[in-house]
Amino acid sequence: MKLIGLFLAFVLSSFAQEYAVVSNSLLDKLSPLQIKAIFLKKLTHINSKHIVPVNLPSSSNIRDNFEKELLHMSKKRLKSYWIKKHYLGVRPPVTMKSQKSALAFVKNVQGAITYVKIENIDESIKVLYKFSDGKSEK
Amino acid sequence: MFNFFKKSLANRLLISFLTIGFLPFLIFLVYTLVLSETQIVKKLISDQHHEVEVMSKLIDTHLNSLSKEVSFLARLEVMDDVLAQDLDKRVSRLLKQKKDDYELDLDFFFVDKDANILASSNIELLEKKFFGANSFKFQKGSFIEADELFMYAKVYASFDSKKSLGYLILKYSLENLKVYFEHKKDANAYMYNPKSSLYIGSNNGLSIVIKSTKDSINIEKDLVVYKKMNNMLKDWYIFYAVEKHTALAFFYNFNLFMLYLSPFILLLVIFISLKFSRYIVKPIKDLTLITDEIVHSKDYSRYLDMASEDEVGKLAESFNTLLNTTDKSIDASEAKSSFISNMSHELKTPLNAIIGFSQYLITYEKLSDEQLDIVSNIENSSQYLLEMIHGILDIAKIEAGKVDINIQKQNILELCQECFSMLEPLADDKGLGFEFMVKDCSLELIDTDEKIFKQILINLLSNAIKYTQNGEVKLMLSNTRNELLVKVIDNGIGIPKDEMPKLFKEFSRIDNKLSSKQKGTGLGLSLSKKLANVIEADISLESDGLSYGTTAIFSLKLRGE
Numbered sequence: 112m113k114l115i116g117l118f119l120a121f122v123l124s125s126f127a128q129e130y131a132v133v134s135n136s137l138l139d140k141l142s143p144l145q146i147k148a149i150f151l152k153k154l155t156h157i158n159s160k161h162i163v164p165v166n167l168p169s170s171s172n173i174r175d176n177f178e179k180e181l182l183h184m185s186k187k188r189l190k191s192y193w194i195k196k197h198y199l200g201v202r203p204p205v206t207m208k209s210q211k212s213a214l215a216f217v218k219n220v221q222g223a224i225t226y227v228k229i230e231n232i233d234e235s236i237k238v239l240y241k242f243s244d245g246k247s248e249k
Numbered sequence: 250m251f252n253f254f255k256k257s258l259a260n261r262l263l264i265s266f267l268t269i270g271f272l273p274f275l276i277f278l279v280y281t282l283v284l285s286e287t288q289i290v291k292k293l294i295s296d297q298h299h300e301v302e303v304m305s306k307l308i309d310t311h312l313n314s315l316s317k318e319v320s321f322l323a324r325l326e327v328m329d330d331v332l333a334q335d336l337d338k339r340v341s342r343l344l345k346q347k348k349d350d351y352e353l354d355l356d357f358f359f360v361d362k363d364a365n366i367l368a369s370s371n372i373e374l375l376e377k378k379f380f381g382a383n384s385f386k387f388q389k390g391s392f393i394e395a396d397e398l399f400m401y402a403k404v405y406a407s408f409d410s411k412k413s414l415g416y417l418i419l420k421y422s423l424e425n426l427k428v429y430f431e432h433k434k435d436a437n438a439y440m441y442n443p444k445s446s447l448y449i450g451s452n453n454g455l456s457i458v459i460k461s462t463k464d465s466i467n468i469e470k471d472l473v474v475y476k477k478m479n480n481m482l483k484d485w486y487i488f489y490a491v492e493k494h495t496a497l498a499f500f501y502n503f504n505l506f507m508l509y510l511s512p513f514i515l516l517l518v519i520f521i522s523l524k525f526s527r528y529i530v531k532p533i534k535d536l537t538l539i540t541d542e543i544v545h546s547k548d549y550s551r552y553l554d555m556a557s558e559d560e561v562g563k564l565a566e567s568f569n570t571l572l573n574t575t576d577k578s579i580d581a582s583e584a585k586s587s588f589i590s591n592m593s594h595e596l597k598t599p600l601n602a603i604i605g606f607s608q609y610l611i612t613y614e615k616l617s618d619e620q621l622d623i624v625s626n627i628e629n630s631s632q633y634l635l636e637m638i639h640g641i642l643d644i645a646k647i648e649a650g651k652v653d654i655n656i657q658k659q660n661i662l663e664l665c666q667e668c669f670s671m672l673e674p675l676a677d678d679k680g681l682g683f684e685f686m687v688k689d690c691s692l693e694l695i696d697t698d699e700k701i702f703k704q705i706l707i708n709l710l711s712n713a714i715k716y717t718q719n720g721e722v723k724l725m726l727s728n729t730r731n732e733l734l735v736k737v738i739d740n741g742i743g744i745p746k747d748e749m750p751k752l753f754k755e756f757s758r759i760d761n762k763l764s765s766k767q768k769g770t771g772l773g774l775s776l777s778k779k780l781a782n783v784i785e786a787d788i789s790l791e792s793d794g795l796s797y798g799t800t801a802i803f804s805l806k807l808r809g810e
Contacts, residue, residue, distance in 0.1 A: 207333060208337035211333075
């Protein structure tokens with residue numbers, strides 16, 4: 112039974128999808144903790160620059176993986192977190208419908224930060240962190 | 250004309266009824282014809298002002314709600330999508346949906362800082378430049394280009410309230426406002442901008458010179474009211490024109506109706522007035538008719554039968570009482586007269602025998618002087634008695650109304666001359682001056698009864714001679730316009746003032762030295778006066794007192810030609 116689990120994990124990881132947390136070139140590399148703080152709007156400025164996290168829609172797989180791998184929070188917990196934050200006057204991050212528009216947003220807005228599938232990235236964009244749906248790596 | 254009212258109660262009533270009935274109607278008519286048009290036009294204008302006010306408020310509210318919508322949309326988080334060139338078309342879809350909700354000729358679009366249209370409810374506008382970008386001066390506002398109104402609101406990033414993304418704009422065609430210009434059958438509303446000479450809605454060929462922010466104009470066919478709009482449409486005026494002939498149609502019809510109606514009302518009022526005035530006066534007329542009949546027929550035993558219980562009924566009732574009383578007294582008086590005339594008649598027969606026999610005795614030669622005296626006395630007394638009986642009979646006749654009157658044209662001078670001549674010997678006997686004078690008498694012929702006239706005049710003359718011892722008696726004839734005056738003037742014993750009223754009473758004589766010597770029945774004057782009344786004449790006596798003489802005036806009313 113344990114063996115089957117390990118095998119499955121291996122198979123899945125061999126098809127693992129890779130993602131990247133990206134921003135325009137003005138931002139440096141960020142730690143997962145920093146990314147988590149940014150997307151929970153606990154960290155709003157880096158080097159006195161305004162950081163704008165951009166989410167994908169809640170129906171998106173990419174967002175699911177991002178929340179699982181980097182925020183380590185369930186949908187339910189996130190929901191109650193944002194309800195609490197709402198009463199403190201903090202709104203959840205901006206949501207873009209597609210990766211394409213999220214990338215366009217990041218290109219246009221200074222300090223904007225989002226996450227996309229790794230194959231969608233081009234040179235004009237700076238990768239701050241990479242992660243996969245299997246396990247995260249440095 | 251004045252007599253027309255004075256002499257007829259019915260006419261007075263008629264005029265009163267006509268006045269009461271028609272005057273208020275007349276006043277009302279004049280009011281509706283002359284005064285009420287201006288009032289109605291005034292009212293109409295104030296109604297139109299109200300209408301314009303309501304329209305302008307509706308338009309204002311509508312535009313304000315649109316402007317709020319623009320501000321509201323501009324604050325939506327989804328606007329952040331324009332930072333990604335609205336690649337997902339979320340903004341455009343939202344704007345399209347809003348446009349569809351309104352079902353009006355309008356478009357929403359987003360313009361970035363470089364005047365590029367990034368999102369729009371109308372795909373055709375996408376990726377074009379917006380021409381009016383330099384009109385954005387405030388956070389939100391509006392401006393008008395030709396017949397299009399643009400409302401704008403600045404859009405900020407949801408994550409950074411200082412980060413301006415561009416402007417959300419609503420392009421609104423003013424033609425949309427036509428729905429507020431309710432096209433009634435008789436009214437026409439439109440908007441006009443004197444700066445750009447643009448019209449929204451049809452002006453129906455009217456051209457109005459604008460003088461103030463709010464006014465009303467009464468032109469030949471139309472009543473026009475206008476008002477300057479405010480806020481977003483500040484250069485525009487809203488007009489409301491009403492065609493007079495339709496707006497005032499009811500009033501004109503009413504006037505015409507009143508005019509056509511007035512003759513009928515007049516006729517009706519006249520008819521009712523006539524009917525009522527006659528109805529009210531009729532019992533009085535009936536009463537007059539019956540009393541006239543009674544007076545003519547002298548049948549006082551009749552009875553007035555008035556069914557009404559009103560004032561006229563009461564009058565008839567008291568009239569009946571009066572008739573009853575009169576009837577009784579007339580019966581009594583008639584009984585008296587017939588008694589007197591019968592008795593006098595019975596007395597005359599033996600008296601005539603006495604007179605006849607005593608006259609026979611007087612001519613009898615063998616009577617001694619003493620005997621002759623006695624017989625003469627008998628004859629004299631009998632004559633006196635007979636005279637008295639004649640007098641009484643005459644009075645009874647007059648009272649019974651049985652005097653025959655025979656009125657004919659008589660020569661007045663001849664009549665008087667005859668009487669004068671008849672009594673001249675009597676005056677001569679007493680040695681009195683006796684004169685007949687005509688003074689200011691233009692008359693020759695009069696209508697009167699010869700016999701009665703003579704009887705009266707002779708009586709007056711003989712009275713004058715009788716009561717004058719020495720002096721003179723004058724017969725004087727004169728006339729005024731209405732009367733013939735025959736005056737018998739003497740300077741005899743006269744009449745004391747306090748005795749004057751007694752003179753015309755039957756059997757009354759004034760007690761004095763002279764009268765006691767004179768024989769007299771006391772019937773003469775009374776009889777003369779009654780006779781005079783029969784021929785519509787009168788007798789009056791004037792005297793300054795005892796021994797100042799007397800003037801008897803016999804005045805005879807002249808009959809109109």
